[in-house]
Amino acid sequence: xxxxxVAYFSASGVTKKAAQKLSEAIGADIYxxxxxxxxxxxxxxxxxxxxxxxxxxxxPSSRPKLADNDADISSYDKIFVGFPIWWYTAPTxxxxxxxxxxxxxxxxxxxxxxGGSGFGKTxxxxxxxCPGAVLKEGGLLNGSLSSQSLKTWAEEF
Numbered sequence: 001x002x003x004x005x006v007a008y009f010s011a012s013g014v015t016k017k018a019a020q021k022l023s024e025a026i027g028a029d030i031y032x033x034x035x036x037x038x039x040x041x042x043x044x045x046x047x048x049x050x051x052x053x054x055x056x057x058x059x060p061s062s063r064p065k066l067a068d069n070d071a072d073i074s075s076y077d078k079i080f081v082g083f084p085i086w087w088y089t090a091p092t093x094x095x096x097x098x099x100x101x102x103x104x105x106x107x108x109x110x111x112x113x114x115g116g117s118g119f120g121k122t123x124x125x126x127x128x129x130c131p132g133a134v135l136k137e138g139g140l141l142n143g144s145l146s147s148q149s150l151k152t153w154a155e156e157f
Contacts, residue, residue, distance in 0.1 A: 008082035025150035104132030
């Protein structure tokens with residue numbers, strides 16, 4: 001069994017593709033972080049101040065429910081956690097995921113996809129949600145990345 005897991009949340013499919021490529025490149029297991037209520041296009045409309053994603057991101061206590069809690073985190077030493085960047089940080093469902101499991105003694109490497117913004121303070125924002133873990137900012141995995149470049153990147157961690 002692999003000691004590495006790639007867990008990801010993807011609202012539009014972009015992060016899913018990056019996570020699948022990463023998982024294949026490094027021979028890791030993969031797990032999709034799914035919301036109990038899937039996001040619609042209207043939910044993701046960042047121009048609408050009342051859209052679901054906007055309201056969640058404005059509320060620091062927002063913790064969207066997960067569809068399941070089936071990730072077998074105890075089987076892994078290293079977990080890559082991927083997500084799209086929303087409002088310069090991780091979507092609040094990532095906090096839900098991190099707070100739903102015990103990551104003590106695990107290494108978590110964050111990766112993200114973004115249409116324009118960088119990582120910002122994402123690692124600092126997420127650190128309180130995974131006490132006891134070693135949290136590392138991996139970086140953005142945008143565009144067409146080769147298996148070799150992903151493998152080389154992942155070996156840094």
